[in-house]
Amino acid sequence: MWASYVGYTVLNESFASASDDELFEGRRFRIYSKSAFLDYMSRATFASEEFPGPTRHYCVACEDQIVQVLSVEPPAIEKLNR
Numbered sequence: 811m812w813a814s815y816v817g818y819t820v821l822n823e824s825f826a827s828a829s830d831d832e833l834f835e836g837r838r839f840r841i842y843s844k845s846a847f848l849d850y851m852s853r854a855t856f857a858s859e860e861f862p863g864p865t866r867h868y869c870v871a872c873e874d875q876i877v878q879v880l881s882v883e884p885p886a887i888e889k890l891n892r
Contacts, residue, residue, distance in 0.1 A: 811885055811886055812868075812879055812881050812883065812885050812886075813883060813886065814862075814881065814882070814883065815879050815880060815881040816851065816855055816857045816862065816865055816880040816881060816882075817851055817854070817855060817879075817880050818877065818878060818879040818880070819847065819876075819877070819878045820875050820876070820877050820878075821875065821876040821878075822874065822875065822876075823871070823872070823873075823874055823875060823876050826876045829845075829846060831844065832844055832845045832846065833845075834869070836869075837871070838870065838871050838872075839868070839869070839870055839871075840868070840869040840870075840871065841866060841867070841868055841869075842866075842867035842868075842869060843867075845867050847867055847869075847878045847880070848867045848880070851865075851867075851880045855880075857880070862882050863882045864882065865880050865881060865882055866880070866881065866882075866884070867879070867880055868880075868881060868884065868885065
């Protein structure tokens with residue numbers, strides 16, 4: 811969960827498109843260094859290095875949804891024992 815964020819999207823995975831020029835680390839939980847979402851958010855917001863600070867593009871690739879988040883802070887992740 812993110813305590814704060816600049817913006818996020820939730821896409822039906824059936825409609826999400828991948829691009830060869832996007833760069834990320836991870837598989838189901840990704841951190842992007844280059845993406846269409848980063849490009850879009852730089853045009854659609856006034857977020858900058860000065861305010862709110864350096865941001866990162868996080869992505870959670872779920873079974874049916876793709877959740878993309880632009881945030882200064884990484885999410886708080888808690889492992890649940892079952």
